[in-house]
Amino acid sequence: MTDRTPLERRLRRAVVGLAMACAVLVLAIAAVLIYWKLYLLEPSADPFSRGPFVIRLEETSAELAWTLPGHRRVQLVATAPDGTSVADRDGRFSGLEPGVRYLWTASVGGVGRAAGSFRTAPRDLSSPVTFAVIGDYGSGSEHEWAVGRTLAAEQPDFVVTAGDNSYLVGAPVLLDRNIFRPLHDVMLEAPLDATLGEHDLFYSGGSAVTRALHLPGSAGRYTVDYGPVRLVLLGLDDGPAQVAYARRELARPGPVVRFVVLHRPVQPGDPLLILLRKYHVSAILAGHLHRYERRIVGGVPEFVVGTSGEGPGAAEFTRRSQDAVVSLLNSGSLRVEVTATGIRYQFIDERGRVLDRFATGSP
Amino acid sequence: MTGLRVTLAAFGAAAAVAAALIGRPQVFAPLAVLGIAAFVVAAGCLAADLLPLRRGHALCSALSLADAILLALGGQLSRLPALAPALVLVLLQAAPALTTRGARHRAS
Numbered sequence A: 001m002t003d004r005t006p007l008e009r010r011l012r013r014a015v016v017g018l019a020m021a022c023a024v025l026v027l028a029i030a031a032v033l034i035y036w037k038l039y040l041l042e043p044s045a046d047p048f049s050r051g052p053f054v055i056r057l058e059e060t061s062a063e064l065a066w067t068l069p070g071h072r073r074v075q076l077v078a079t080a081p082d083g084t085s086v087a088d089r090d091g092r093f094s095g096l097e098p099g100v101r102y103l104w105t106a107s108v109g110g111v112g113r114a115a116g117s118f119r120t121a122p123r124d125l126s127s128p129v130t131f132a133v134i135g136d137y138g139s140g141s142e143h144e145w146a147v148g149r150t151l152a153a154e155q156p157d158f159v160v161t162a163g164d165n166s167y168l169v170g171a172p173v174l175l176d177r178n179i180f181r182p183l184h185d186v187m188l189e190a191p192l193d194a195t196l197g198e199h200d201l202f203y204s205g206g207s208a209v210t211r212a213l214h215l216p217g218s219a220g221r222y223t224v225d226y227g228p229v230r231l232v233l234l235g236l237d238d239g240p241a242q243v244a245y246a247r248r249e250l251a252r253p254g255p256v257v258r259f260v261v262l263h264r265p266v267q268p269g270d271p272l273l274i275l276l277r278k279y280h281v282s283a284i285l286a287g288h289l290h291r292y293e294r295r296i297v298g299g300v301p302e303f304v305v306g307t308s309g310e311g312p313g314a315a316e317f318t319r320r321s322q323d324a325v326v327s328l329l330n331s332g333s334l335r336v337e338v339t340a341t342g343i344r345y346q347f348i349d350e351r352g353r354v355l356d357r358f359a360t361g362s363p
Numbered sequence B: 001m002t003g004l005r006v007t008l009a010a011f012g013a014a015a016a017v018a019a020a021l022i023g024r025p026q027v028f029a030p031l032a033v034l035g036i037a038a039f040v041v042a043a044g045c046l047a048a049d050l051l052p053l054r055r056g057h058a059l060c061s062a063l064s065l066a067d068a069i070l071l072a073l074g075g076q077l078s079r080l081p082a083l084a085p086a087l088v089l090v091l092l093q094a095a096p097a098l099t100t101r102g103a104r105h106r107a108s
Helices: A007-038 A142-154 A170-182 A204-212 A238-252 A272-278 B002-021 B028-050 B055-074 B081-108
Strands: A051-056 A063-069 A074-079 A085-087 A093-096 A101-108 A111-119 A131-134 A158-161 A193-194 A222-226 A230-237 A257-262 A285-286 A292-297 A300-305 A326-328 A332-338 A342-349 A354-360
Touching: A007 A222, A007 B028, A051 A085, A051 A111, A063 A074, A063 A101, A131 A142, A131 A238, A131 A300, A142 A332, A170 A204, A230 A238, A238 A257, A238 A272, A272 A300, A292 A342, A292 A354, A300 A332, A300 A342, A326 A354, B002 B028, B002 B055, B002 B081, B028 B055, B028 B081, B055 B081
Parallel strands: A131 A158, A158 A193, A230 A257, A257 A285, A285 A300
Antiparallel strands: A051 A063, A063 A093, A074 A085, A074 A101, A101 A111, A131 A332, A222 A230, A292 A300, A292 A326, A332 A342, A342 A354
16 A cells, blocks of 8 residues: 555556545436336327227127237226226126216236226116217318317217218228227227218228127118117118118117118108108108208108218308208217107217207107 | 455445344335445446456455345245345355464464
8 A cells, every 4th residue: 555656656546536436426327227217107008009999888888899909818897886886797787777977997917907997788868869860970180189179078878970981092001090080089989880881882892890899780771779769770871672671660669769860861751751750750860961950851850961071162162051051061970868758969070169059859 | 355245245234234123115215226236336346456457356246246136035934034144245255364374373
């Protein structure tokens, strides 16, 4: 120790100081890395490439679907307000109570990765059934996103679409952009009961949209019963095959409140109207014309909701119907509330304003 | 660099007292501060023992460096993981002097 020159001693002290400074630097870097990992890094991305989304609701059962890359297991649990829980079997819950809103969660690898809620179909109209109607929406536009947000906030029991679910065509590659992402939030809680329009049918007869939305019938033609409400979806228009289908389904015993859904509006003098009057159909729900219109056609209320995303387009193709009581170009959706005493209709635009109201008596 | 070793031993002793007297979770703060300070001083001590190289001393300094990390994190666990690194830190500073004295005694 004592035989070191002053220069050597100073040099040694400098090395010691440098080592201590390096230690401080290492600690600072470690602190930054720990902070970054714990508080700045985002959690891992959503593992689902589509959904989960509600596809079917009945009085005592519900079904969800999803797309998850790889072969990871998804565990679904539905919880009632009283705390009782039900586990799924292949995406299907059974043994549920009618008319109850269940919270559901989807876990992957023990981590909850998606959640939503759904209301099972009630047995009767002691509690109202509320649903939304959209049409001509699948463009991925900001108007469609806005309508999707208001729909999610409304928490409808289900959503009816009057066709043209994907523009310009219903090709598989477009469906996430045009349907599943803009309507993601509402699809966490309500099934999309969709009929098909020209744009859906252009591509392989609408099979891509039918498969993606897990629709129970091809070409947008099927029937859905939600407790006391029956929807008869006809598809593109009211041709002979569709009229025959409507006759069969409307005559079949079941729910007393009935709506007919098709893409192209029914016009005065149409033979379908005789059937609709005979079976006391509450209203026709249609799209195609990129307007919101309320009409009375052959004594039956008809709502055209072609304003949920694609926009009005050229004026010559978006002319007001001559017999329309109300005709609007605003983007929005129709909210329908079915109660024991009547049916209330409200057209709600993308900014949340109610632009039209209509009510009918006891269904 | 006796001064640095004495400082490290003082840190170890202070940490041992803190671990013995202060309950969890309050003990985490003093142990973390003492562990970080000990890490910095142990780095200087290691550099001093490498120039010129003194194997035994350098080994103790390297172990002190690792022990300081355990000391800083030990407060999050139970009392034993907090107390043990503090006592080991004290012993590691005494070890070089004790081994040198023993060698001299054997030589004489």
